[in-house]
Amino acid sequence: MKYSIKGIVASVALSAVMATGVIAEGHKTGGTLVTVLGSNVRNLNSAVQSGIVTGYPGAQLFASPMRYDENWEPQPYLAESWNVSDDGLTVTLNLVKNAKFHDGAPITSEDIAFSVEVIKANHPFKSMFAPVESVDTPDAHTAVLNLSKPHPALMLAMSGQLMSIIPKHIYGDGEITDVKTHPRNNENVVGSGPFKLVEFKNGEHVILERFDDFFIEGRPYLDRVVMRIITDPAARAIAYENGEIHMGAFESLPRIINRLKKVDTLTVTPDGYGAIGPIDWLAMNTAKGPLSDVRVRKAIAYAVDKNFIHKALMQGTASDSTSGIHPDSPFYVAQDGYDVDLEKSAVLLDEAGFPVKDGSRMSLTIDFGWPGVKPQVEYVKAALKKVNIDVEVRASADFPTWAKKMGTGDFDMSWDTVFNWGDPVIGVHRTYDSTNILKGVWSNTQSYSNARVDELMAMAAVETDIEKRKALYTEFQEIIADELPVYHTNTLPYHTVFNDKVKNAPMGIWGTSTPIDTVWLDE
Amino acid sequence: MQVLQSFAIRAGYAVILLVAVLVLNFSMMHLAPGDVADTISQSMGGADQELLDQIRADYGLDQPFYIQLGHYIGGVLQFDLGFSFFYNQPVTELILQRLPATLLLVITAQLLALFIGVIMGVISARKPNGILSHFVTFLALFGYAAPVFWTGILLLIAFSLKVQWFPVAGMQDVTIEGGFWAHFIDVARHMALPVVTLGSLFLALYSRLARATMMETLGSDFVRTAKAKGLSTNQVVYKHALKNSLSPVITLAGLQFSAVISGAVLVEAVFSWPGLGTLAFQSIIARDTPTILGILFFSALVVIVGNLLTDLALRLVDPRVGGKG
Secondary structure, eight states, X not given: OOXXXXXXXXXXXXXXXXXXXXXXXXXXXXXXXXXXXXXXXXXXXXXXXOSHHHHHHHHHHSOOSEEEOTTSOEEESSEEEEEXXXXXXXXXXXXXXXXXXXXXXXXXXXXXXXXXXXXXXXXXXXXXXXXXXXXXXXXXXXXXXXXXXXXXXXXXXXBTTSXXXXXXXXXXXXXXXXXXXXXXXXXXXXXOSSEEEEEEETTTEEEEEXXXXXXSTTXXXXXXXXXXXXXXXXHHHHHHHTTSOSEEEEEOOHHHHHHHHTOTTEEEEOOSOTTTOEEEEEEEOTTSGGGGSHHHHHHHHHHSOHHHIIIIISTTOSOBOOSSSOTTSTTOOOOOOOOOOHHHHHHHHHHTTOOOBTTBSEEEEEEESSGGGHHHHHXXXXXXXXXXXXXXXXXXXXXXXXHHHHHTTOOSEEEEEEEOOSSHHHHTHHHHOGXXXXXXXXXXXXOOOOHHXXXXXXXXXXXXXXXXXXXXXXXXXXXXXXXXXXXXXXXXXXXXXXXXXXESOOOSTTTTSSOOTTOEEOO | OHHHHHHHHHHHHHHXXXXXXXXXXXXXXXXXXXXXXXXXXXXXXXXXXXXXXXXXXXXXXXXXXXXXXXXXXXXXXXXXXXEETTTTEEHHHHHHHHHHHHHHHHHHHHHHHHHHHHHHHHHHHHSTXXXXXXXXXXXXXXXXHSOHHHHHHHHHXXXXXXXXXXXXXXXXXXXXXXXXXXXXXXXXXXXXXXXXXXHHHHHHHHHHHHHHXXXXXXXXXXHHXXXXXXXXXXXXXXXXXXXXXXXXXXXXXXXXXXXXXXXXXXXXXXXXXXXXXXXXXXXXXXXXXXXXXHHHHHHHXXXXXXXXXXXXXXXXXXXXXXXXX
């Protein structure tokens, strides 16, 4: 493990602090925290819009039943306690009694039931609440989720930005599927979280203000949170450095991360992305041409030098990633890598029936979804040249063009970045499930199919015993690393940047996709 | 009457051109693989087929091409630019929110470049081989050759990071409190670097042209006459020659107006200026067809109005211009 003992002690201490809600060192209240969003927000309502850009304002405007500490342990939030029945089929949430929406109306179990319904109908991650058949509301502060099968992934799905509780009396005025385009998603928002909306100016900023009747006494500490929209990474970097912006998340350019690390007043940290879990990989189309042979896929892995990617391309900012699960997840088990070995690669290619003819064994194409990973793609081309594989780099004009190629299986290899989104059921299964070979990006675009993998995922999805579940995912990761529908290389190096004035910066598993009610400014 | 007639004919052409632009752009957008449903799913971290289909059905993207096109043109004829799929907002509203910021930036940069460009041109024309003249030539070439985003980042590093005179991004500091003047100064501070960046590109053109025409004018007969009459050099230069040299510069400024708007796309991207350029850039990336078409429509409108205003300005400085414009 790369974590230092000191780090573990510190995070345990901090989580103890978070759990009890008392900050040992004391804190100041008030002030305006100026933060930044790296792209424009489409929709502030995180019950119907997923994604990291909505996650940050969404988690401030809307509360979820639970929150998670740094050790992946659920903590009470809007639910003061909960109970999972022995058969795993009913989950009872006991809500905080004094909770209010921003318009003063009480938050009741009706709103929980309504929010689940809205999320099920509109949110892209269907696997989160698919097993939830109905929600009973025996009284105003008790919500009972009835499941068709045990669903351990539900716990993470009830935290962070994934289960935003929205008011039925505001958003329930039309069809349930129309909440996606509800006029109050972006203005006059009535939320349940620590901050309420003051102003959202498209392309400019989101301004939030402390909600005085928030259900946790004394919180939030800040008076105001400004989220400025600055899309240019170089401009953001300068703004961190000159103090114009206190804090920002999701910085991923190695050059900029390393430059900001040298600034004395700034802290630059990769902590806080475990649940979002972004990982980079080399995708290989298992349904087409030479890559349908696992030996060819392995030969490619042996020819691509991960060290080069980590040192030269990521400049030391990324972590190693060897299976479909993010290395910060409790389910992650590191797999033996494919240390670069050109001889082995050549032998595998010979065995697979691709001898060198006129200096070349085969021709393949490689795609990439966004310009940031073009160096990786160019590197793969150069690396495979050494084992006599000709690679043609295919650029795409924009995201939809690339997505179309991926969704229709019109590719040999591609560089791709996919997020875990909490539990493996939500963000990991989709890539390897043989029933999820669909049109559309970030499904099982590699057309990978293995009956044992399907079986392991199906068992893990309903296994309530954490140790047994871990064992299932261990075997799953071993098979994936061996059969290589994708070759896992590194995490996407998301970093959070904040200056000396910012205390308690969000570094839990959900990063800024969690309420920043304990953040304060030392001014 | 003649003037009105020629304006009317021009307006007629402009409308035909606008419709052609709309049809062409709509068709091109349609030809490209993938659509806004993909980018919506991207912004959400992935979506399944069911949701993609639902999004396409919601926005009528599953309809045949000619029906979509018909709907759109029909809407525009009723002054309805449609609904932005990506931003969940009517396009007209979206554009009107952004238009003032772009106009403020573009017009200020244009006027500044014109004003300084003409002064630089005149000064250097009076001593064509002086140091100042060479300096103007150098500055002009440099400003024209340097990519706008590079100039922008360089200015940011110099004036926002090294000496912290100007803010990095955006149009206003939302934490500032105070009355009109506090906000005025705040916006002016935010504007300084983007305006200089955008202006530097056009300063080059104007100063070069002003220099050339001024030199030509200074050598013409009426200037000699004026000098022979015994007028002072300053009087000759600023009262007689300048007025006669201005019209080519103003014509160029009018023609460049469209270029200023396209230059604004890059400048706005660098400085996160909340204008149409940023919106255009983002909606192209998001494949948000109604917004892209709406912006093209508005840009065309702005350019046409800009050209008409140029005509007007030319008439003012040079009475010989008129009749069939």
